[in-house]
Amino acid sequence: QVYLVQSGAEVKRPGASVRLSCKASGYTFPNSGVSWVRQAPGQGLEWLGWVSTFEHNPGYAPKVQDRITLTTDTSTSTAYMELRSLTSDDTAIYYCARDLHFIRDLWGQGTMVTVSS
């Protein structure tokens, strides 16, 4: 079976950073990229960025490009997202998704990130 398993819920203070993980199983991790997508309460889906093991430069959405870093660890088939300088606007469910040529066919279960003082 193929799946992506994400790390658990996080609660952070404003100004802090959060690092989420997304572990792939059942497929060849280096053959696809990983996109990160979030959904804030009552809002739509928002693409944050994309990373792969075969492209040297990750792609980031302009809205978060100064605060986000995406990486991968091929030895553990895991993708990571770090988001810095958190504000309440970053409160959302964060998803990772397998992404090959913009086709996001496999999704993690989501990680709730709450930013609150």
Next chain:
Amino acid sequence: IVMTQAPATLSLSPGERATLSCRAGQSIASSQLSWYQKKPGQAPRLLIYATSIRAAGIPARFSGSGSGTDFTLTISSLQPEDFAVYYCQQNFFGGGTRVELK
């Protein structure tokens, strides 16, 4: 590329046909347009990719069409489980269309 969806909400009854529109801010390759279904408490689900190809396990009542800047998702006969929010996506997502029970 900005993706714009219309309408924001569709109020329909089971058995009716749903037609959802998606417009790209500039012409895109047909290979780059996908549709997703999102239900509360669930991860997004890929329905259609490359404009018109159904993803694995997606029923035939879902179909996609279009080219250039204008794309359409059609649900031929709404089933109770189809009431959800639908998103088109090139890289960025559109704002979504909520298909709700009339």
